[in-house]
Amino acid sequence: MKDAEARALLRDLFDAALAAARPATCLAPYIEKLQPPKGRTIVIGAGKASAAMAKAVEDQWPHALEGLVVTRYGYGEACRRIEIVEAAHPVPDEKGRAAAGRILERVKGHTPDDLVLCLISGGASALLALPAPGLTLADKQEVNRALLKSGANIVEMNTVRKHLSAIKGGRLAIAAQPARVLSWLISDVPNDDPGVIGSGPTVPDRTTFADALAVLSKYRIDAPAAVRAHLEKGAAGGIEETPKPGDPRMAHVETIVVATPQRSLDAAAAVARKRGVEVIVLGDNLEGEARELGAEHAQKAIEHARRASKPTVILSGGETTVTVRGKGRGGRNVEYLLGEAIEANGAPGIWGLAADTDGVDGAEDIAGGLFTPDSLARAHAMGRDPKAMLDDNDGHSFFEMLGDSIVTGPTKTNVNDFRATLIAP
Template identity: 85%
Template sequence: MKDADARALLRALFDAALAAARPATCLAPYIAKLQPPKGRTIVIGAGKASAAMARAVEDQWPHPLEGLVVTRYGYGETCKRIEIVEAAHPVPDDKGRQAAGRIFERVQGLSADDLLLCLISGGASALLSLPAEGLTLSDKQNVNRALLKSGANIVEMNTVRKHLSAIKGGRLAIAAQPARVLSWLISDVPNDDPGVIGSGPTVADKTTFADALAVLAKYRIDPPAPVLKHLQDGAAGRIEETPKPGDRRLNDVETIMVATPQRSLDAAAAVAKAHGVDVVMLGDNLEGEARELGAAHARLAIDTAQRGGKPVAILSGGETTVTVRGKGRGGRNVEYLLAQAIAAGGTPGIWGLSADTDGVDGAEDIAGAVFTPDTLARARAGGCDPQALLDDNDGHGFFERLGDSLITGPTRTNVNDFRVTLIAP
């Protein structure tokens, strides 16, 4: 297969995955079935897809509504009846804190005749940042930065976030009683656990204050003194826990998954098969260190190439981690891909793409990158040492030098990472 054809096919698979998770498309069947309540309809939301979700509701549902959602800077939409606020991600800022406070106030005082429609997607944990009593935004920012560098997975990070929040871990739904609460979720987490997506503001929480303390201890994170005291007080029973499964206060809460990583992978697989490419599906919930997974997938690709036969696309999703030890900018997709390129060693007929479906790999406005059979040769010819850049956690710098970064701009959706390795010997 020619390089240009391989690159075009990789991008076509990624675009198909994105299209399957577009809010206007994936919300349509649920909006069509939604009946207006006797009272008011209040729309609230948070996440990188929340503004696009709000726009879809406005465009497709003709009944009266009002509301407020908070999304990442650059991910806003123009809405007439739902206010859109843009704030910082992945480290929260004061705009996000203020928006979260306004949302929390807005859901209180509703009646049993009212409907609270919650639009939650990945990124909500940082964007819906309302510190628990006794904590400040600075406290949460410090812990967030430490967690992002630690190598903690998303379940562990959100365990901590829920127990430092006044709104996450089901507390938003409790505040909205006695209204009917309907949550539409776009999943960006392994196994589509609703309690992890956006730190579960409307979902019962299976984790505890003690679990949050254990995460900080595991990754040797020394939190600000007020954070440590808050978690210790919670573990000792001096602060009320988040609502747990079986809590009757959540009986009138309905949660629906409107888009998932697996559905996006299936859409990409359909495009690959239409191009005469066999598909190996590794699953939508792969985790672990990005560089280790990249090396493992390179070995699988080499083995597949050696067997010959038809072209093969190896697809996977999930959320890996990067333990930042160097001076680079991190980014789990570029770290995965650089490690994969090194392990593939320039084997002919192997290409790869790895990108975050939200268009942001870490804190970069770059979704990910592409590697080709001649990636290492081109890098070394330009005086670049691939292994040294991997050791420095500088995958972004590596692919930028080659012109192989994948830049999408705001996708306004988020179904986690998308990875494809194409073998066409």
């Protein structure tokens, strides 16, 4: 397979994965079935896909509604009846804090005849940044930065976030009682656990204050004194826990996951098969250190290339982690991809693509990258050492200098990471 053909195929697979997760598409069957309540409909939400979800509801549901949604800067939509606020991600800012406070107030004081429609996607954990009493936004920002660098996985990170929040971990649903609460979620987490997506603001929480303290201890995070005191007080029973499964206050809460990473992998697989390419799907919930998973997948590709009789693509999703030790520009997808490229070591007939479906890998407005059989050779010809760049967590610089970054702009959806390794000897 020629290089241009391989590149085009990988990008077509990624585009198919994105298309399957577009809010206007994946919400349509649920909007069609939604019956208007006797009372008011209040739409609230948070996440990188939440504004596009709100726009889909406005455009496709003909009944009266109002609301407020917070999304990442650049991910807004022009809505008429639902207010859209843009705020910072992945480290929260004052606009996110203020919007979260307004959302919490917006759901209070309703009746059983009213409907609170909650639209949640990945990114909501940072965007719904309402500190618990006694904590400040600065406290949450410091902990968030430390968690992002620590190598903690998303379940661990959100365990901490829930217990530092006045709105996450089911507290938003409690505040909305006695109204009916219906949540539509776009999953960006392994195993599509509703309690982890966006830190589950309307979902019962299985984790505890003690669990949050254990995460800080495991990753040796030196949290602000107020944060540690808050968690220790909660673990000792001095602060009310998040609502747990079976809590009667959650009886009128319904949660539906409307888009998942697996559906996007299925869409990409269908495109590959139509092109005569064999498909191997490793799963939609892969975790682990990004560079190590990349190396593992390179080994799989090399082994498959020895016996392959036709082009094959290996697909996977999930959310890896990065332990930040360097000072480079990196995200988990380019870290994975550079690790894979180094392990493949220029093996002929192997290409790889890894990108975040939200269009943002780490803190960069770059979705990810693509490596080719000659990526390492081109880097060496430019006087750069790929292994040194990986050690410096500098994946974005690596693929950018080769002209192999993937830039989508705001995709306005988020079903986690997409990875495809093409073997076409």
